Amino acid sequence: MNMFEAKIIDKKEVAPSTFVFNLDCKIGYEPGQFVMISSPSIPWIIPKPFSILSYDDQDGLSILFKVYGLWTEKFSALSVGSTVNLVGPCGSGFITSLKRYGFSGNFSRILFVAGGVGIASIFSLFKHFDGAEKVLVFGGRTEKDLVLLEKISSLGVQVLVSTEDGSAGFKGRVTDVMQKLDIGDFDVILCCGPVPMMKAVSDFAKILDKPLFLAMEERMACGIGICFSCAVKTKNGVKLCCRYGPVFSSDEIAW
Amino acid sequence: MAEISGADALSFEIKGVSFSSPIILASGTAGYGYELEGILDFSKVGAVVTKGISPKPRDGNPPPRIAEFSVKGFQIALLNSIGLQNPGARAFAKYHMPKLKKIPTKIIANIFGEKERDYPHVIKVLESCENPPDAYELNLSCPNTEKGGIEFGVNPKSVQRIVRLCRKFTSRPILVKFSPFSEILPQLVKISLSEGADAFTISNTLPSALWDKKQGFFKGGMSGYPLKPVVLRCVIELCERFPDIKIIGCGGIYNFDDAIEYFLAGATAVQIGTATFLNPRTAEEIYDSLLAELKKSGKTLREIIGSGLKIRSYQKN
Numbered sequence: 001m002n003m004f005e006a007k008i009i010d011k012k013e014v015a016p017s018t019f020v021f022n023l024d025c026k027i028g029y030e031p032g033q034f035v036m037i038s039s040p041s042i043p044w045i046i047p048k049p050f051s052i053l054s055y056d057d058q059d060g061l062s063i064l065f066k067v068y069g070l071w072t073e074k075f076s077a078l079s080v081g082s083t084v085n086l087v088g089p090c091g092s093g094f095i096t097s098l099k100r101y102g103f104s105g106n107f108s109r110i111l112f113v114a115g116g117v118g119i120a121s122i123f124s125l126f127k128h129f130d131g132a133e134k135v136l137v138f139g140g141r142t143e144k145d146l147v148l149l150e151k152i153s154s155l156g157v158q159v160l161v162s163t164e165d166g167s168a169g170f171k172g173r174v175t176d177v178m179q180k181l182d183i184g185d186f187d188v189i190l191c192c193g194p195v196p197m198m199k200a201v202s203d204f205a206k207i208l209d210k211p212l213f214l215a216m217e218e219r220m221a222c223g224i225g226i227c228f229s230c231a232v233k234t235k236n237g238v239k240l241c242c243r244y245g246p247v248f249s250s251d252e253i254a255w
Numbered sequence: 256m257a258e259i260s261g262a263d264a265l266s267f268e269i270k271g272v273s274f275s276s277p278i279i280l281a282s283g284t285a286g287y288g289y290e291l292e293g294i295l296d297f298s299k300v301g302a303v304v305t306k307g308i309s310p311k312p313r314d315g316n317p318p319p320r321i322a323e324f325s326v327k328g329f330q331i332a333l334l335n336s337i338g339l340q341n342p343g344a345r346a347f348a349k350y351h352m353p354k355l356k357k358i359p360t361k362i363i364a365n366i367f368g369e370k371e372r373d374y375p376h377v378i379k380v381l382e383s384c385e386n387p388p389d390a391y392e393l394n395l396s397c398p399n400t401e402k403g404g405i406e407f408g409v410n411p412k413s414v415q416r417i418v419r420l421c422r423k424f425t426s427r428p429i430l431v432k433f434s435p436f437s438e439i440l441p442q443l444v445k446i447s448l449s450e451g452a453d454a455f456t457i458s459n460t461l462p463s464a465l466w467d468k469k470q471g472f473f474k475g476g477m478s479g480y481p482l483k484p485v486v487l488r489c490v491i492e493l494c495e496r497f498p499d500i501k502i503i504g505c506g507g508i509y510n511f512d513d514a515i516e517y518f519l520a521g522a523t524a525v526q527i528g529t530a531t532f533l534n535p536r537t538a539e540e541i542y543d544s545l546l547a548e549l550k551k552s553g554k555t556l557r558e559i560i561g562s563g564l565k566i567r568s569y570q571k572n
Contacts, residue, residue: 003294003535038533043329045479045509046321046532070328087294087535219319221333222532224294226286228306228337229321238314238340243290 001224002027004086009060011080014147017067018117019076020053024060025086027052030095031124032192032215032247035063035088036223042074046221049242051120051192052089054127061086064120064147090223090242094125094190097213097247105129107187111210112136112157113174113201115193116145121215121246122192123148126155134158135183139174139197143167175200186210202250212250216241264555265546267301267523269501270428270453272389274361274524276301277556278514278538278545281456281505281526282365282392282432283307283337284478287351288358294535297360299542301524304456305355307339307367307394308347310376315340316399322465322473324481332479333529334463336399339367344377348384356386363430364388366421369403371413375420382425390427393417393452396434396459398476405462409437415446422451430503432456435485441496454501456526457493458486478529483507487520494521495564509537511544518556519563 006025014020027035029052038047048071053062067073078084098105110132114122119138126134134155139162140146146168152159161169162177170177174197177183191201192215205212218230218241230241233254239245266275280303285291288303297303316338324332341347347364355362364381368374374393381387395408395417407413414431421429431447433440435458444455460476467473486506493502504517505526517525530537549556 001293044323044533045330045333045529046323070325071330074328085534219321221321221335221529222284222535224286224535225290226284226535227321227335227532228283228286228315228340229318229335231315231318231320231340233314233317237312 001088001090005083006061006086008078008080008082008084014064015144017076018064018147019067020062020064022060022062023084023086027055027061027089029055029089030093031128032093032097032121033089033091034223034246035061035086036090037075037084037086039075039078039082039084041078041082042071044071047085047087047223048072048075049090049220049223051215052124053120054124064117066117087223091246092244094213094215094247095128097249101211101249103188103211107132109133109184109186110135111183111186111189113178113189113191113193115139115174115197116141117147118193118215119148120192122190123152125190126152126157135160135186137162137174137177137183139163139177139193141165173197173200175204178204188213191215199255202253202255205250213247214250214253215246216248216253217246264549265542269390269430272361272428274301276542277524278542279363279503279524279526280304280531280538281528282394284528284531287355288362289354291535292358296539297358299539300360302361302363302389303355303358304363304365304392304526305351305388306341307365307397308341308344308377308381309339309367309369310344310373310380312343312346313339313341319470319473322467322475324465324477324479332477332481334465334473334475334477335460336473336475338399339397344380348381352381352384352386352388361389363390363392365392365394365432367394367397367404369400371407371417372420373403374417375424378421378424388427390430391421391425392430392432392456393421394432394459396432398434398460398462405434405436408433408443409439411439411442411446414443415450418447418450418452428453430454430456432459434459435461435482435489435506440489441493444493444497444500448497448500454503454523455493456503456505457489458506461485478506480507480509483513483516487516490517490520490522491564494561498561508541511541511548514541514545515559516563518559519561521561521564523560
């Protein structure tokens with residue numbers, strides 16, 4: 001973990017109110033980890049967490065976010081060339097969490113489940129599990145919530161889409177797709193999205209008796225384990241989402 | 256007498272324990288300290304005050320534990336209701352203290368209790384461990400628990416009994432952390448002094464509430480910018496009334512200018528709280544600015560401490 005000053009080198013509105021920012025910041029990370037960002041031009045006294053979408057030497061660090069409040073509104077309006085402050089990489093990602101539960105990560109078929117911008121935590125797993133067969137169930141309220149579809153398909157991922165309003169793919173929720181479409185057998189489920197969605201996926205995984213790992217979300221003030229705001233109730237006591245998590249085994253969470 | 260200069264000019268003592276910097280990390284905003292290793296230069300931090308430690312483990316409050324207070328597009332304050340999540344005194348002594356002792360700064364253990372006797376109990380446990388802390392801070396001001404904390408901190412009899420009991424179990428410095436909420440703060444300070452308290456952390460967060468359309472009221476302790484004028488007033492009044500006591504100012508300190516106001520009011524040292532969330536190096540940066548400013552002005556920190564109080568009385572005339 002370190003502190004950086006990073007310039008916004010590119011920004012794209014990939015869907016209405018949904019942005020991808022590229023920051024010139026050299027950072028090593030594992031999928032599921034996140035960064036805390038603050039900006040001298042946004043008058044706020046706590047930084048905000050962002051999942052790391054991807055990193056490479058050319059495009060730098062990419063983050064994906066949706067405008068949902070005043071801070072993200074101001075952040076989305078920052079122009080290319082603006083400098084932001086960044087702390088990261090934060091937390092324990094999917095690989096650390098899998099190891100914690102004795103999984104080597106040698107999977108032959110993986111089911112990914114993402115809801116909306118929750119795809120940010122999942123996206124770099126596709127490259128990480130290069131050799132495995134990958135199926136993604138991707139859900140949103142409308143078609144506009146389903147971003148980066150072309151890129152995901154180009155990574156050799158079979159994508160099954162669901163929208164609540166039926167504007168794209170299967171009309172319903174991700175768990176409806178999982179129940180009604182033939183998604184075949186798989187070794188593990190890796191998931192990120194709104195908490196109610198993850199709870200539903202957790203119930204489903206229990207029925208199928210498959211291991212499920214989730215990138216959780218909770219209000220944070222620091223991202224580095226010093227404020228104790230982001231409590232997640234687990235069967236082994238209260239854990240911090242920012243340090244022990246954000247990736248948890250579904251079995252460990254006291255839903 | 257030789258002139259005290261350079262970094263030495265920033266050191267101070269409480270009950271014979273020397274702290275190398277007057278910039279301290281406040282309880283509840285620095286974890287157990289070692290979470291900041293690799294980010295923060297601890298040689299510029301006088302001490303880390305730990306998360307509150309109680310006799311038994313506490314899960315803390317359910318989420319959400321924080322809420323943001325914004326005014327016209329500016330977030331000016333944070334409300335928290337963590338509820339003193341901690342592993343309990345024995346687990347703290349066993350797992351956290353050995354790691355904490357490796358950090359090159361002093362460790363002040365923040366103590367919390369639901370009952371008066373919990374405070375000396377925790378001190379007893381920590382005193383008997385292999386790596387005891389350098390000092391204790393009695394949290395008599397937490398606004399986020401049903402029992403204890405602020406309940407004791409506004410009751411002179413409880414304060415008297417708790418400080419008296421704690422004094423029996425340790426010869427190390429005892430700091431008492433009060434709330435700015437209490438009108439009887441001078442009385443509480445006087446009682447604590449008579450029972451052997453060595454310094455005072457002024458203050459904890461301010462009990463507050465925020466309305467949320469979807470979730471209703473969020474009750475918690477407020478930190479951030481609005482706390483500074485409230486706490487500064489408390490520090491001024493205590494320093495005027497008790498010129499010889501050691502006050503550690505804590506509330507709304509984000510930069511050197513904020514810190515210097517507390518020194519002008521008479522504080523011996525300051526604690527950095529919520530500001531560490533935004534910039535984990537805040538304490539270090541304030542230390543650097545303070546050192547540079549003293550060098551530039553040719554003054555010592557001792558000359559600055561309390562000097563603002565004289566200006567204030569001049570304005571009154």
